[in-house]
Amino acid sequence: MIRRLGLALGLAAAPLVANAAGEVTEFTLDNGLHVVVIEDHRSPAITHMMWYRAGAADEVQGRSGIAHFLEHLMFKATDDLESGEFSSTVEANGGSDNAFTSWDYTAYHQRIAADRLGLMMQMEADRMRDLILDEAEVATERLVIIEERAQRTDSSPGALFNEQLSSAIYLNHPYGRPIIGWRHEMEELSLQDARDWYEEHYHPNNAILIVAGDATPDEVRALAEEHYGPIPANPAIEARETRERPSEPPHIAERRVIYEDERVANPYVSINYLAPERNSGDQETAAALTLLAEVLGGSGFTSVLPRELQLEDERSLFTGAYYGGVNLDTTTFALINMPRPDRSLEQAEADILAEIDEFLEEGIDPAQFERIQFQIEAARIFEEDNVAGLARAYGTALTSGLTVADVQAWPDILAATTIDDVMAAAREIFAQEATVTGYLMRPESDATEEAAAEVSQ
Amino acid sequence: MIARLLAPFVTALALALPANAQIEIQEITSPGGIEAWLVQDNSIPFLAIDLWFGGGGSLDDPDARGATYLMTGLLEEGAGDMDASAFAAAVEGLATSFEFDIYRDDLIISATMLTQNRDEAVALLREALINPTFEDVAVERVRGQVLSIIQSDMTDPDTIASSTFNELAYGDHPYGSRLEGTLDSIAALTRDDLVAAHRRALVRDRVAVGVAGDITPEELGPLLDTLLGDLPLSNMDQPGLAPVDLAGGVTVVDFPTPQSSVFFGHTGIARDDPDFFPAFVLNQVLGAGGFRSRLMAEVREARGLTYGISTWLGLSRSAPMMQGGFSSSNALVAEAIAVVQAEWADIAENGITEAELEAAQRYLTGAYPLRFDGNGRIAGILAAMQSDDMPLDYIATRNDNVMAVTVEDVRRVAARLVQPENLHFVVVGQPEGLEASN
Numbered sequence: 001m002i003r004r005l006g007l008a009l010g011l012a013a014a015p016l017v018a019n020a021a022g023e024v025t026e027f028t029l030d031n032g033l034h035v036v037v038i039e040d041h042r043s044p045a046i047t048h049m050m051w052y053r054a055g056a057a058d059e060v061q062g063r064s065g066i067a068h069f070l071e072h073l074m075f076k077a078t079d080d081l082e083s084g085e086f087s088s089t090v091e092a093n094g095g096s097d098n099a100f101t102s103w104d105y106t107a108y109h110q111r112i113a114a115d116r117l118g119l120m121m122q123m124e125a126d127r128m129r130d131l132i133l134d135e136a137e138v139a140t141e142r143l144v145i146i147e148e149r150a151q152r153t154d155s156s157p158g159a160l161f162n163e164q165l166s167s168a169i170y171l172n173h174p175y176g177r178p179i180i181g182w183r184h185e186m187e188e189l190s191l192q193d194a195r196d197w198y199e200e201h202y203h204p205n206n207a208i209l210i211v212a213g214d215a216t217p218d219e220v221r222a223l224a225e226e227h228y229g230p231i232p233a234n235p236a237i238e239a240r241e242t243r244e245r246p247s248e249p250p251h252i253a254e255r256r257v258i259y260e261d262e263r264v265a266n267p268y269v270s271i272n273y274l275a276p277e278r279n280s281g282d283q284e285t286a287a288a289l290t291l292l293a294e295v296l297g298g299s300g301f302t303s304v305l306p307r308e309l310q311l312e313d314e315r316s317l318f319t320g321a322y323y324g325g326v327n328l329d330t331t332t333f334a335l336i337n338m339p340r341p342d343r344s345l346e347q348a349e350a351d352i353l354a355e356i357d358e359f360l361e362e363g364i365d366p367a368q369f370e371r372i373q374f375q376i377e378a379a380r381i382f383e384e385d386n387v388a389g390l391a392r393a394y395g396t397a398l399t400s401g402l403t404v405a406d407v408q409a410w411p412d413i414l415a416a417t418t419i420d421d422v423m424a425a426a427r428e429i430f431a432q433e434a435t436v437t438g439y440l441m442r443p444e445s446d447a448t449e450e451a452a453a454e455v456s457q
Numbered sequence: 458m459i460a461r462l463l464a465p466f467v468t469a470l471a472l473a474l475p476a477n478a479q480i481e482i483q484e485i486t487s488p489g490g491i492e493a494w495l496v497q498d499n500s501i502p503f504l505a506i507d508l509w510f511g512g513g514g515s516l517d518d519p520d521a522r523g524a525t526y527l528m529t530g531l532l533e534e535g536a537g538d539m540d541a542s543a544f545a546a547a548v549e550g551l552a553t554s555f556e557f558d559i560y561r562d563d564l565i566i567s568a569t570m571l572t573q574n575r576d577e578a579v580a581l582l583r584e585a586l587i588n589p590t591f592e593d594v595a596v597e598r599v600r601g602q603v604l605s606i607i608q609s610d611m612t613d614p615d616t617i618a619s620s621t622f623n624e625l626a627y628g629d630h631p632y633g634s635r636l637e638g639t640l641d642s643i644a645a646l647t648r649d650d651l652v653a654a655h656r657r658a659l660v661r662d663r664v665a666v667g668v669a670g671d672i673t674p675e676e677l678g679p680l681l682d683t684l685l686g687d688l689p690l691s692n693m694d695q696p697g698l699a700p701v702d703l704a705g706g707v708t709v710v711d712f713p714t715p716q717s718s719v720f721f722g723h724t725g726i727a728r729d730d731p732d733f734f735p736a737f738v739l740n741q742v743l744g745a746g747g748f749r750s751r752l753m754a755e756v757r758e759a760r761g762l763t764y765g766i767s768t769w770l771g772l773s774r775s776a777p778m779m780q781g782g783f784s785s786s787n788a789l790v791a792e793a794i795a796v797v798q799a800e801w802a803d804i805a806e807n808g809i810t811e812a813e814l815e816a817a818q819r820y821l822t823g824a825y826p827l828r829f830d831g832n833g834r835i836a837g838i839l840a841a842m843q844s845d846d847m848p849l850d851y852i853a854t855r856n857d858n859v860m861a862v863t864v865e866d867v868r869r870v871a872a873r874l875v876q877p878e879n880l881h882f883v884v885v886g887q888p889e890g891l892e893a894s895n
Contacts, residue, residue: 042500045827075748084758087748092816094823096747111827143761150716151764151784155614262713265609301545311542314598317605340601371549378552378571384501385831 022387024394025217026404029224031233032205036394036404037220038212040387046213047388048120049109050128051395053208054201056181057103057174057245057328065145065181066197068101069189072141074108075099079130083137086123093119103175104328105399106201111388114214121227128202129231138191146187149180157261161270161440168257169272169332169436172246203234208398212391248274248330251434260443266317267441268338269349273432277327278397280406286325287413288425289333294372295364295422296335297321302368305335308355315343315351328400333429345439356430364419376414480829482839482849485674489682493666494839494849495674498832502572504670505832507840508685510564511663514636515696515775517654519629523638524646524654527596527603529559531651532566534595536584541595544585553578555585561636562774563844564658569833572671575680583684586659591651603643610637614718614885618782621710622720622883630699632776661688663695667839669832699776705878707794709893710885717790717886721797722780723879726870728772728845734858735866736770736779736874741817742809742867743800743875744768744781749816751804755796756783762793772845779874791891794882805875808868822856 023039056067077083090097095112110120153159163178170176180186209228211220251274278286296304297320301311305319318338324331335356339348383390397407483495514525533548533555534541548555553570566586570578610616620635627633638646664685668677701724726736744752744767752766763783771778785793809817829835842851884891 042498043827043830045830084748084754088816091747091749091820094820094825094827096824113823113827140759140761144757144764147716147761147784147786147789148764150786154715155718155784263612265612266605299545299549301542302549307542310598317602338605341605367546371546375549375552381501381503381571382569385503385833388830 022212022384022390024404024408027217027221029204029229031229031231032203032238033224033228033231034208034398035220035224036208036210036398037215037217038210038387038390038394039214039216040212040384041214044114044214045111046114046117046120046211046215047109047111047391048117048124049107049210049212049391049395050124051105051107051208051210051399052201053104053206053243053399054106054197055102055104055399056177056179058201058243059174059177059197061174062185063189063193063197064177065179065186066189066193067106068180069142069145069186070194070197071099071101071106071108072145073133073138073194074127074131076137076141077132077134078126079132080126081123083134086127089119089123095120101179102396103179105396107395107399109391117211117215117220118223118227121223125227125231128204128207128228131198131202133191133194133198135191138194142186142189145180146183149183149186153178153180154183157259157263157440160261161257161259161438164257164259165270165272165436165438168255168438169274171248171251173248173329174245175327175329200236203237204228204231205233206237208395210391210395212387243328245329251432254434255436257436257438259438259440261440262442264440264442266338267345267439268318268336269345269352270438270440271335271349271352272436272438273333273429275323275331275333275429277329277331277400278325278402278406278410280402283325283406283410283413284417284421285425287410287417288421289323289429290325290414291369291372291417291422292426292429293321293323293333295368296359298372302371304359305337305352305355308358309337309351313351315340316348319352326396326400326402345441349437360423360427360430363423366419369419369422373415376411380411480835480852482852483674484849485668485677485681487678487681487686489686491661491664491666491681491685492843493668493677493681494843495672495677496669496832496835496839497671497673498669499671501832502671503832504570504572504575504668504672505836506566506568506570506684507667507833507836508566508568509665509667509840509844510566510658510660511562511665511844512658512691512695513560513563515561515631516657516693517631517636517638518650519631521646521650521654522634522642523603523636524650525564525658526559526637527599527643527646528589528591528651528654528658529557529564530599530603531591531595532557532585532589534599535590535592537588537590539584540590540592541598544581547581551578551581553581555582557585559636561632565840567833567837575672579680579684583687586684587687589655591648591655593648596648596651600643600646603637604640607635607637607640607643610635614712614714614716615720615782615784617710617712618718618720618883618885621708621885622722622780622881625708625881625883626701626703626722626778627699627776628702630775631696632699632773656689657691657693659688660691661685662690664688665840665843667836667841667843669835669839696775701776701778703879703881705876705880706894707882707884707891709888709891710883711887712885714787714886716784716786717884717888718782718784719790719794719882719884720780720782721794721880721882722771722778723876723881725770725772725777725779726874727777728847730777732866732870732873735862735870738814738817738821738859738862739804739809739867739871739874740768740770740779741821742813743804746817746820751800752781752797755800756793760792760796762789762796766793766797787887788889790884790886790888794884794891797882798877798880801875801880802877805871805877808864808871811864814862814864814867818859818862821859825856 097110309316337352766783768781
């Protein structure tokens with residue numbers, strides 16, 4: 001089987017567990033900074049991550065992309081550092097650094113020798129409050145994010161399709177906006193927009209510090225008190241309590257998204273259902289949906305959809321089922337079917353829905369379910385080997401409304417989930433009628449042959 | 458299953474002080490004569506094994522291009538008395554994982570297995586290596602997957618750019634064509650082609666073995682004999698050096714996309730060349746050094762012409778190269794190329810500064826030890842080193858070699874390595890104001 005087919009859709013399967021392991025300690029500084037320490041003393045390295053509870057879904061309407069734009073600008077000057085000095089200092093100490101933005105969070109991270117942890121904290125604390133924005137740099141960096149959009153989104157029919165799908169799935173919630181922003185709004189983002197965003201969100205009581213690797217909780221606490229402790233909490237964030245966002249009205253109409261692009265090589269259909277996310281103290285339904293996605297599409301050979309549509313009936317090139325439970329607000333459950341070239345997308349849609357109907361009648365093979373549960377058990381062992389991955393899993397969870405206790409309980413909740421639980425969750429999800437179905441395809445007129453690329457020298 | 462990616466954008470990780478990595482490598486020879494490098498770490502009850510079979514996709518019979526690629530995708534699609542589903546169910550039941558990857562120089566198998574069921578996992582992997590069945594139904598299924606991937610690549614500007622460059626540079630050498638094959642060559646492959654490709658690629662005298670995790674040397678020897686002992690010896694040589702026939706200039710491939718993909722390069726330097734380390738440092742300063750490299754600073758940070766640009770020393774066995782890549786909107790790409798050309802000329806003539814040298818050395822020596830994090834990564838590094846004939850003490854001496862580089866060394870090597878007049882760009886898109894030339 002060729003794994004790239006799945007990856008080409010931009011849908012990497014989520015890790016099943018991504019949890020526990022390592023000694024995990026948490027504490028909170030007086031200014032509200034939440035600190036999590038994950039110990040791994042096998043090598044003298046450290047991962048230092050600062051996560052802000054601020055992402056693209058927290059943006060003001062009309063300013064899409066500002067969360068990600070500020071993420072870029074955070075590498076510019078502060079009162080103590082010249083523009084670019086943050087990264088060059090990390091590099092000069094043998095480390096690497098970067099950052100990423102999602103709908104629910106923005107995170108900055110470095111990986112470096114463990115004895116440089118204090119230096120990382122000193123610089124990260126500096127840019128939490130003392131960023132200096134410059135008009136010329138804002139103008140140049142705006143070009144960079146537009147190039148980034150051109151590379152990641154506009155050059156990829158699949159990415160453009162996903163963007164259109166999301167905006168159809170969410171009628172009201174800002175998850176319908178692209179993280180990188182709509183191009184016409186990105187072009188208008190100003191220094192003032194960046195400053196407003198920074199002032200509203202970049203405070204210790206809106207952040208989570210994760211340190212993973214060769215450091216003890218006592219060492220981390222002492223350094224965090226020294227570098228982050230002096231930064232005052234922002235009372236406005238205290239008052240905010242929860243992140244209020246527009247929520248979804250009842251979905252009463254089925255919607256269809258047809259995106260045609262001549263660059264599409266392998267057309268596919270995507271069927272999307274709204275689904276509950278993991279919530280603190282209430283993860284059972286999400287666990288059942290996680291296992292449902294695994295039962296339907298987790299293995300390219302033994303899961304229900306690949307087994308039936310790729311191996312048995314030989315109607316599909318690729319099939320998948322996706323559920324992302326770590327979200328602050330309502331998430332989605334998605335089915336994908338990429339048919340063989342001799343089948344239409346209408347047939348592909350009918351094929352996968354027929355498989356779902358059959359699955360709801362026939363249920364889950366107990367042997368398959370047992371294998372999945374054993375893999376979940378084994379994942380607890382394998383993930384101990386990847387402490388940077390654990391740091392990321394905790395950061396994502398804690399900025400999505402979960403607690404350390406929720407994260408640690410997750411493997412046990414998965415293990416306690418039964419076949420009956422999964423089938424009950426399946427019946428509920430697939431009973432939805434107001435779904436969003438998308439077709440990614442070539443223009444009808446474009447026959448099946450690619451336009452031959454023309455070479456000139 | 459074939460995972461593909463690769464490699465242009467090589468990332469390094471980090472460390473600082475202890476200038477040397479603290480891992481202890483044991484050299485093992487099994488009772489049956491198979492050699493391996495082992496880093497034993499009993500702290501987590503699992504094992505990672507990397508097997509690098511030299512030759513990879515370049516072993517293809519020219520009349521059966523893509524056979525090794527298709528064969529690699531079939532190794533987990535039925536073996537011994539198991540069909541694809543039964544094999545997958547067995548893998549899942551043990552919570553083991555096998556990845557089968559194919560590159561131009563190596564066929565790479567990466568496995569992880571729990572200590573508690575290691576013998577069963579080894580027996581299963583052995584079946585995939587030694588007794589793949591290449592059943593008709595599986596061949597047709599994976600052939601369909603490969604054809605769809607080739608279709609997809611034909612509309613991917615990055616792939617078109619690198620493929621066009623390779624075709625121009627290497628001609629009839631295996632590097633000059635795509636190891637995935639073409640729609641026609643894949644359609645024509647027979648089961649005999651796959652059996653022949655398997656016979657050529659999976660041979661016990663050309664496999665580099667790296668192991669890390671929960672196992673003793675005494676346990677590892679017999680494991681290797683079980684896993685690999687019944688493979689045959691090689692029956693053909695690996696391809697020789699590729700003659701690189703490429704003049705400086707710009708090749709434009711017209712393709713309807715808002716942003717042009719650019720792939721550029723010229724000949725490079727081999728890993729065993731006495732001047733390798735100065736070249737390595739030079740490349741770090743020019744284009745490999747993340748945000749602080751000259752190209753990132755000039756093309757992205759100062760002018761906003763791209764989201765990312767990098768260069769690398771291509772160390773493929775048959776053709777050492779110095780290469781790079783980036784994407785720029787059609788209206789900006791001509792300016793971006795002019796900036797790259799100017800930087801190329803500057804470093805060729807002037808080399809690098811003391812400050813740049815020092816920053817690169819601090820980064821490279823600090824980052825190196827941080828690579829050795831995790832059993833899977835260590836197993837891969839150990840296999841790669843053997844595959845490249847690097848000595849066991851390379852890890853211990855590597856940082857000293859980096860630190861020994863001087864500004865004068867870099868200037869001398871720059872004059873030989875960096876060739877502005879030979880730098881060739883392939884641009885895929887609809888670039889504005891850019892003349893194709895030779």
